[in-house]
Amino acid sequence: MLRDYRDDDAEAIIRVALAAFAEFEQHYSDWPLFNTHVAKMPTLARTGEIILAEHDGQIVGAVAYVGPKAPKPAFFEPAWPIIRMLVVDPAARGKGIGRRLTEECLRRAERDQASVIALHTTPIMTVALPMYQRMGFVWVREAPDILGVPYGVYVKSLA
Numbered sequence: 001m002l003r004d005y006r007d008d009d010a011e012a013i014i015r016v017a018l019a020a021f022a023e024f025e026q027h028y029s030d031w032p033l034f035n036t037h038v039a040k041m042p043t044l045a046r047t048g049e050i051i052l053a054e055h056d057g058q059i060v061g062a063v064a065y066v067g068p069k070a071p072k073p074a075f076f077e078p079a080w081p082i083i084r085m086l087v088v089d090p091a092a093r094g095k096g097i098g099r100r101l102t103e104e105c106l107r108r109a110e111r112d113q114a115s116v117i118a119l120h121t122t123p124i125m126t127v128a129l130p131m132y133q134r135m136g137f138v139w140v141r142e143a144p145d146i147l148g149v150p151y152g153v154y155v156k157s158l159a
Helices: 007-027 031-038 041-046 097-111 128-134
Strands: 002-004 049-055 058-066 082-088 116-121 138-146 149-157
Touching: 002 097, 007 031, 007 041, 007 049, 007 058, 007 082, 041 049, 041 058, 041 082, 049 097, 058 097, 082 097, 097 116, 097 128, 116 128, 128 149
Parallel strands: 082 116
Antiparallel strands: 002 049, 049 058, 058 082, 116 149, 138 149
């Protein structure tokens, strides 16, 4: 089940986000610093919409949808809606949760009458990146590295 974020969900999404990124620890040059950024996921609700995936009353995934014209990192076009911080609890992977959360972001971009949607990701995310590519996202340019890890900007046409 997908639903919108509430303030009392903050602790649960931080737990899921930290667990989801844990497998990448060896790739980032400053893991404690990276974790402090991951733990700020609830702050994305200030400029976007956080969507949660629940199973048996537990939050098992989350993603932030940031609409057109909302503040976003400078490497994205200001008019693009974007997908930020898709996370799925490792214990709940393989059930299509990441895909469903991404599809909900696509629906919201269409609601907002956007012609494209964007995200940034990295080749070290060997499950997420191929999923995005299968869904029609294509690389358009490099994004700034994050603590030594290369990232790219990917877009999907909604037209």
